[in-house]
Amino acid sequence: MENVLEAINLNKSFTDPVEFQVLKNISFSVRKGEFLSLMGKSGSGKSTLLYLLSTMDTVYDGQVVINGQLLTGMTQDALSAFRNEHIGFVFQFHFLLPEFSCLENVMLPAMKLNKWSNREIEKKAMEKLELLGVADQAHKLASRLSGGQQQRVAIARALINDPALIMGDEPTGNLDSHNSQNVQEIFRELTTRYHQTIIAVTHDPEFAKGTDRIIELSDGEIVK
Amino acid sequence: MIVSRLTLRIARTQLLAKKKQTTIAALGVTFGIAMFIFMISVMTGVNALLEDTMLMNTPHIRLYNDVTAVRPSLLEETYGNDTIWPVVRHQRPKQTKRNIKGATMIVSDLRSDPAVIGVSAQVTSQVFYNYGPVQLNGVIAGVDILEEDKLFNLRTKMKYGRLEDLPANRDGLIMGIGLARKLNVNPGDRVTVSTPGGSLQSFKVVGIFKTAVGAVDDQKSYANAESVQKILEEDSRYFTEIQVKLRDVNAANAYGKAVFNQYGYKAEDWETANATILQSFVIRNVMTVIVAGTLLVVAGFGIYNIMNMTIYNKMRDIAILKATGFAGSDVRGIFMTQAIIIGLLGGSLGLIFGYIFSYLTSKAPFDGGDVLSIDTFPVNMDYRFYIMGILFGVVTTALAAYFPSRKASKIDPVNILRG
Structure with missing residues (x-):
């Protein structure tokens, strides 16, 4: 199967407060439709790696190729547009816009993409919310929801543009076991039915066990 | 963006x-x-x-006969500067009249100019105001008060009486408020005015004005031009200065020069007169x-x-x-x-x-x-x-x-x- 993502010789250092190399010569590739989990102790560099791959961090050495396109060195705006269409990201902490309703939060990336009409976008957004079991909260302000509900809305937002790649920084970290299970099933279905690729950073061995492949990081190097 | x-x-x-x-x-x-x-x-x-x-008390242009101007001595006039080298010591100003010759003609001339809003000819003199035992030094201006009004908007400065009361009373006087206070006169009272030439004339105070400039209010009175000409023992063509108000304030300097060239009288524009202000x-x-x-x-x-x-x-x-x-x-x-x-x-x-x-x-x-x-x-x-x-x-x-x-x-x- 073709590779959807390739990481080539990624190196990253923090200089503040002291010079510290977070990532050391990271190279790996991810196949299309793969459900991959990144594990490692805190400080191992797994979240940093994920942010590099997601193009939200542009300060690194090496190359990131997604869908055959070299993303390293592209302008911020070009990367934003790329993320908009091809990458859905779920943060560890939900990060919704508090002034907007849940539905609007989910709709915004699609409105930016401007590929469908507003009515279609709304329909799609409702489907995603339905999928994650928070459709009944759609018209509430995002700030009015519980942490778990907000996290699920954030996952719906990541799915709205049907991205090729979905990345999550502990996407189920704020969820109870029932909902965590549910999300994992959703992710599984996305990979098998729609051949979307999922890369998730996780601490949870249970969650990792259910994925296709586990990459384990330690001190900025891939150990497994 | x-x-x-x-x-x-x-x-x-x-x-x-x-x-x-x-x-x-x-x-x-x-x-x-x-x-x-x-x-x-x-x-x-x-x-x-x-x-x-x-x-507001300065006309845009003031035209007057500058008696202190250097004048050539009789010798120079007769022989010119080329043939002799005249030396005249302690030459005194000639006894001249301070009036502007042909004032009425100049006034009607200026009035016909569209750049001019108002022209007022006046005859002014230093005088003493006498009321009872009080004798005060001041200035009297004989004017056509309605013309003067066009220049200085006097109507708004009247504290007592009306401008029209002046032409209606041949011996009327509109007095500055400071002067009136010092003399302790009220509208209707009569004051005696004496000129440097020694003539006396009784005037009736018909109005009191206030310009808010102390130097004016404490010194000046307006009277009819004929009355002032009369106490100065001059005829009705005797005017000592002509004041001009222009449509464009900023043209005063240039206009003043033109007036000087045309009539030969000193024309002082307001900017020159108020340089320090x-x-x-x-x-x-x-x-x-x-x-x-x-x-x-x-x-x-x-x-x-x-x-x-x-x-x-x-x-x-x-x-x-x-x-x-x-x-x-x-x-x-x-x-x-x-x-x-x-x-x-x-x-x-x-x-x-x-x-x-x-x-x-x-x-x-x-x-x-x-x-x-x-x-x-x-x-x-x-x-x-x-x-x-x-x-x-x-x-x-x-x-x-x-x-x-x-x-x-x-x-x-x-x-x-x-x-």
């Missing part, structure tokens, strides 16, 4: 969701603009009042500009601070928008839209408050005393201040939003989201 319907929508939602914050930001602008408008209105109002007060106006205007500039800078910094804070509070939202695919230009568009809305909203309110403050102040009673002839505080309600105010408000808010939002649009979202 792209301002699409989507960015507009996001901008609007954020503004409406944080009503309190939006209101505070807009009020910051309001406060700055209102203060600016109020201060500049009052300052320029006071300046204009002082200028008017000082200049004008200098003080320049200094005062510089001060006004400095104060207005300081106000704008202070208001500008206030606005800048508030906008900066508003945007830094939104840093996380910016990062989220960028993470989900919004471009830096979208982010800038959102914040610039918000800033301009806040600027317009706050600025307009500022204009309204500024106007209200200025209006109330302009209605506040203010006793100018004997110095200034005003009843309320002088305020200059110039519409240009309002245009400046709103422009400044919007431009400052836009700038204040531009720099932080540009910075925000360039930063990697992860730097904000990961703290």
Whole structure:
């Protein structure tokens, strides 16, 4: 199967407060439709790696190729547009816009993409919310929801543009076991039915066990 | 910068969701603009009042016979400077009349010029005012009072009586208020006027005026031209000066020169006559500009601070928008839209408050005393201040939003989201 993502010789250092190399010569590739989990102790560099791959961090050495396109060195705006269409990201902490309703939060990336009409976008957004079991909260302000509900809305937002790649920084970290299970099933279905690729950073061995492949990081190097 | 319907929508939602914050930001602008408008209105109002007060008693051009001008001695006139070298020691001014020859002709000449609004010929003389035991030195001006009114708007300066009372009484006198007080005369009283030539004449005080300039109010009286000519023992063509009011104040200097060339009499324009006062106006205007500039800078910094804070509070939202695919230009568009809305909203309110403050102040009673002839505080309600105010408000808010939002649009979202 073709590779959807390739990481080539990624190196990253923090200089503040002291010079510290977070990532050391990271190279790996991810196949299309793969459900991959990144594990490692805190400080191992797994979240940093994920942010590099997601193009939200542009300060690194090496190359990131997604869908055959070299993303390293592209302008911020070009990367934003790329993320908009091809990458859905779920943060560890939900990060919704508090002034907007849940539905609007989910709709915004699609409105930016401007590929469908507003009515279609709304329909799609409702489907995603339905999928994650928070459709009944759609018209509430995002700030009015519980942490778990907000996290699920954030996952719906990541799915709205049907991205090729979905990345999550502990996407189920704020969820109870029932909902965590549910999300994992959703992710599984996305990979098998729609051949979307999922890369998730996780601490949870249970969650990792259910994925296709586990990459384990330690001190900025891939150990497994 | 792209301002699409989507960015507009996001901008609007954020503004409406944080009503309190939006209101505070807009009020910051309001406060700055209102203060600016109020201060500049009052300052320029006071300046204009002082200028008017000082200049309103000066004609634009004053034409008179300058008797002290150097004149050639009889020897020079006869032989010229080439053939002899005349030396005349202690030459005294010739006994000449101070009148302008052909004054009536010059007056009608000037009057026919469309650049001229009013011309008033007058005969003035140093006199003594006698009332009972009191004898005071002063000036009497024989005029056509209605012509004089066109030049100096005397009607508004009458404290007692009317201008029309003067032509109606051949021996009438309209007296300066300071002079009247010192003599202790009231309208209807008769005072005796004596000239340097020694003639006496009794005048009836028919009115009292107040120009608010002490030197004038304490010294001057207006009488009919014929009466003054009579006590000076001159005929009815005897006028000592002609005063001209022009349509364009600033043309006075050039016009004065033209008049001098044509008639040969000294023509003094108001700028020359008031050179020192004008200098003080320049200094005062510089001060006004400095104060207005300081106000704008202070208001500008206030606005800048508030906008900066508003945007830094939104840093996380910016990062989220960028993470989900919004471009830096979208982010800038959102914040610039918000800033301009806040600027317009706050600025307009500022204009309204500024106007209200200025209006109330302009209605506040203010006793100018004997110095200034005003009843309320002088305020200059110039519409240009309002245009400046709103422009400044919007431009400052836009700038204040531009720099932080540009910075925000360039930063990697992860730097904000990961703290």
